[in-house]
Amino acid sequence: MQRLETSPRREADARRLAAWRRRLERRRQVLDLPITIPGAARAYSIAVPANPDAVLDELMAPDPHMPYWATPWASGLALAELLLVRRGALTGRRALELGCGLGITATAAAEVGLDVTASDCFAEALAYTGYNALRNAGQSVHTLLVDWRTPEGRIALAGPREVDLVLAADVLYEAEDIPPLLELLSRLLHQGSQVWLAEPGRATSTRFVDEARAVWTVETEEVERVWPAAAGYAKVRLHTITPR
Template sequence: MTAEDFVRAHTIVATAPLVPEIRLHLASEITPIWQASEEWLKARNIEPPFWAFAWPGGQATARLLLDEPARVAGKRVLDFAAGCGIAAIAAARSGAAMVEAAEIDPLALAAVRLNAALAGVTVATPEGDVVGSPCRWDVILAGDVCYEAPMTAHILPWLRAMAASGAEVLLADPGRAYLPREGLAPISRHAVPTTLELEDRTLREVTLFRLLP
């Protein structure tokens, strides 16, 4: 079974509450897809199926870009830790000149490709960890990435370096524990409906920040 076949087999086509314009391959329940992913996890050493859900940070980022397309129109955009790719797709629909979705999970990359095809847009899906790469983007989107200390320690210095190189780094956070306390300029706030299967509440307040170098 290919990665694309796996995604198709274990998801339905649905929309996220805050972004009804974009159809996505999403899991209808958390437990079945978590169990179905176990063999992939064992065989390929990949992450749990975070890509099967439209997380609050990604939804808020997508909403901002669809409402304010000038933020990315004509620009080179990276959706970092893209998950299902909702922010990348919103960037492409908002007129970005080039969009890449970065993920270390091959199932996530497959989901992004399928979701981009549903939306009729082009999103590149390079393989491997982009952390450490030189800056080749005008805008970098990072939604819901500060949920673990090791993850934050790995990515934050690089994202700040990208901001110092001239990229606008937009960080969307719904109150995760490891969000940095300094070097953030708030842009907008969004109330994102969620589910108790994924979160500890039914509504998450997401703040979009510009990350300062």
């Protein structure tokens, strides 16, 4: 009976993924990047733009400070690994990711059983996230096109759907990013919820964490090593932020 139940779903997922891939490839050439993350059931095959520099050029044109989503970064890989390590306490809880990029963190979140909403201010990033999560975790994630740096974006993210875990990897670039993120987290955090923030040690991130410590409890650990997917040798700081 189980085979009869699961086979149609797998076939439907395969058709959906094939159509999804064609949509991604209509815009640009796509490559599959193998990424091994400790704790994952298998190595991920992450779809990425074949020419990420072209994506960067497009992003730099309208906004020189816009984050760069089209390549894996150490912070996102570290946050994905943390999810896999802590998987036992996460199944069934609701998670919101800010700035999902390629969807590596969202894929790990889906694998451990979280009900994931992945947000980004680029529709193309959301398309890659949805595809990569379904392909590698076998689960769909909700996607939300929104910029948390805008008042409208913060209102949308802090809507009626309460979340248990906020995920953010390498989202702080400029000093002006700090006040909107603090405001958003003040709306999202409630007793029993947490924020997991991964960042590479920029001055902006350090200032944000200092300000967050004045309001919430912040526990920090550092991981320094060579990361997969050509992310290179890097130090990542992982912060767990909890209401007092």
